[in-house]
Amino acid sequence: MKVYQTNDIRNIALVGGAKSGKTTMAEAMAFNGGVINRRGSVEDKNTISDYRDIETDRRNSVNTSLLYSEFGGKKINILDVPGFADFQGEVCAAFNVVEAAVVVVNAQSGIEVGTEIAYRYSNKLNTPMIFAVNHLDAEKANFDESVNQLKDYFGGKCTVLQFPVNQGLGFNKVIDIVLNKELTFNGDKCEMSDVPAEFADKAEEMRMALVEEAAAADDALMEKYFEDGDLSHEDLTKALKLAIAKRDLYPIMCTSAKENMGVARLMEFVNDNVAAPCETAFPKKTQAGKDLQNSAANPAVAFAFKTDKDKSVGEITYLRLYDGELSEAQDVINSVNQSKERLSQILVCAGKNRQRVEKACAGDIVCTIKLKDVKINHTLTTPKNTDDQVEEITFPVPIHTVAVKAANSNDDEKVGSILNEMCSMDRSMTLTNSRELRQIILGCQGELHLNTIKWYFANVHKLEVNFSDPRVPYRETITKSAEAMYRHKKQSGGSGQFGEVHMLIEPYYEGMPDQTKYPIRDKQVYPLDWGGQLNFNNCIVGGSIDARFMPAILKGIMEKMEQGPLTGSYARDIVVNIFDGKMHPVDSNETAFKIAGRTAFREAFKNANPKIMEPIYDIAVAVPTESMGGVMTDLQGRRAIVMGMEAEGKYTTLKARAPLAEMNRYCTALSSLTSGRGTFSMTYAEYQQVPADVQQALLKAYEEESKDED
Ligand SMILES: Nc1nc2c(ncn2[C@@H]2O[C@H](COP(=O)(O)OP(=O)(O)OP(=O)(O)O)[C@@H](O)[C@H]2O)c(=O)[nH]1
Ligand SMILES: [Mg+2]
Secondary structure: OOOOOHHHEEEEEEEEOOOOOHHHHHHHHHHHOOOOOOOOOOOOOOOOOOOOHHHHHHOOOOOOEEEEEEEOOEEEEEEEOOOOHHHHHHHHHHHHHOOEEEEEEEOOOEOOHHHHHHHHHHHHHOOOEEEEEEOOOOOOOOHHHHHHHHHHHHOOOEEEOEEEOOOOOOOOEEEEOOOOEEEEEEOOEEEEEEOOHHHHHHHHHHHHHHHHHHHOOOHHHHHHHHHHOOOOHHHHHHHHHHHHHOOOOEEEEEOEOOOOEOHHHHHHHHHHHOOOHHHOOOOOEEOOOOEOOOOOOOOOEEEEEEEEEEOOOEEEEEEEEEEOEEEOOEEEEEOOOOOEEEEOOEEEEEOOEEEEEOEEEOOOEEEEEOOOOOOOOOEEEOHHHOOOOEOOOOOOOOOEEEEEEEOOHHHHHHHHHHHHHHHHHOOOOEEEEEOOOOEEEEEEOOHHHHHHHHHHHHHOOOOOEEEEOOOOOOEEEOOOOEEEEEEEEEOOOOOOEEEEEEEEEEEOOOOOOOOOOOOOOEEEEEEOOOOOEEEEEEOOOOOOOOHHHHHHHHHHHHHHHHOOOOOOOEEOOEEEEEEEEEOOOOOOOHHHHHHHHHHHHHHHHHOOOOEEEEEEEEEEEEEEHHHHHHHHHHHHOOOOEEEEEEEEOOEEEEEEEEEHHHOOOHHHHHHHHOOOOOEEEEEEEEEEEOOHHHHHHHHHHHHHHHHHHO
């Protein structure tokens, strides 16, 4: 394969709603570029893009696939991105490394969740967009309705550049406004002819509107337009390219990917109207804020935006070159961890098929294998320019958390390392080993995302793994003072244990005065890792407890603070006054006083009107305004307090506060209340006392759990 220079490279991501036809389009594009000589189909499980077992099993994309097509003298790098909302991590990474997104819209259903997600990323990352209204051969195809929705949701920049003559069954003709021609598709072939009279006026009107809109992208072209009242095809192409690159115009094109109709024209349009990497209006930056130029003349800068695992070659690293060139056997530096890496091979990918190439130029997207220690968001450079670390991709924060446990505890370690590997390849997942909850917590993007993880455990690793709701990090505290004493005595042969502790405990609040009932001889303040504090006052007079046993008493109390008496959760904000006790000359030791301290504290705690506190989160839920009522009712059923709402376009954002305990699997509920369109974010706000009935239920549940553990 020849080496493509930066100017002849085009990088696009196929994004949009699930099942809108992205993989089918990628297949057609590869076919049109001669990369494959026969088109597979998703139904037949033989596309080059959906090649992973889980994808053929489910007949939908789960991971982004990299493909290329050599077309019209250019190399088009194609990222085929999954459409289901849960795979947003893939969408996010793809948008970071391309110069344009081709947003595939199903003409039968119009705007879908995936279309809106694509639009949000395009706005966030300044990625130019082209809409491809696909499935035009389908019976229920409705191009006009799709266009109306696009304009309604995404505004006036959405501009029709083609319209179908005969959408639906038998579809094979479009009017192309830019070419000012009728295109007739016959199998994989396309014939061009003059616009028929019945469409001439409409086409001309649309072309003139387009010329005016496009000319606005450049002063010189605007002047030409004012002078001539029109633009030549060449100037129109130049104007369109500028307007698209600046995100002033979002073209709408027509396709049937399944019949390979309009796809070649779309590829030609990409070649002529999408910016080459070195022409982008929004260059990628280094972390230091420097614009990367996509120039082969500069030292190499290659950004790892995806890693994957393959049965035959092991780890694959996908690289976007932002400067310089990469050659086989070249030594590079990982500018994040300074490790030396050798590029054993440079590979161009057509989905599952990979081909070695001698080198790749700035702007290209390739992959390599067997790197030692390169992760997503790492940058490879030459020793001269290790400062050129590319700005990192910010992946979506998990919205669904579960606790994970191997069914057989012998597999715990294996499960842990598999999950770690999954998280390193999918950064929209997180894994935490929570000491507090005594659980391994997996964060992901939703039930579907979780199902793919379950699929891998069941089908690839053959491991039985249990997934459950995570525990809630409750807190325990007291609301009034209480006294208690405990004598720990064990004197039956051998070394005995004896220790007696009397304490007064008080609820701590900032600025509170010291109690005056017992003189405080020594006062220690302990801020707690889990928030709040413990004040430990030695009020012993007359030496009833020797000072050397105080640390043991404190240790016993701390054990109970770590595993509170009510639900085994962390306790906080308590003042402990040790005011009396008893020792035995022989049998008093640290263990005895630790136990006496711990038990006296537990007793005092239970008499101090103890309360369970629960974490309250600020929730922002963005939903289509028409679903607001149902979402609100559902939130109120979760003990949420709605704080306010803000309408924006077709959406309303609800601000609320809700207990974490009520938000398990909220993403699933919200998805069904809003047909997948609702999004939400949660941030910790504060701890609040749980209502009395909730406290009762928690106490009961803990009692049951403790019984089971005995
Ligand atoms: N009639 C018709 N069917 C199409 C067209 N494009 C795709 N399909 C069918 O639609 C279904 C989904 O196609 P895919 O290519 O898998 O869609 P996708 O966008 O990749 O889906 P995800 O990977 O789940 O996001 C398949 O059954 C395709 O055969 C089209 O233009 N016309
Ligand atoms: Mg797909």
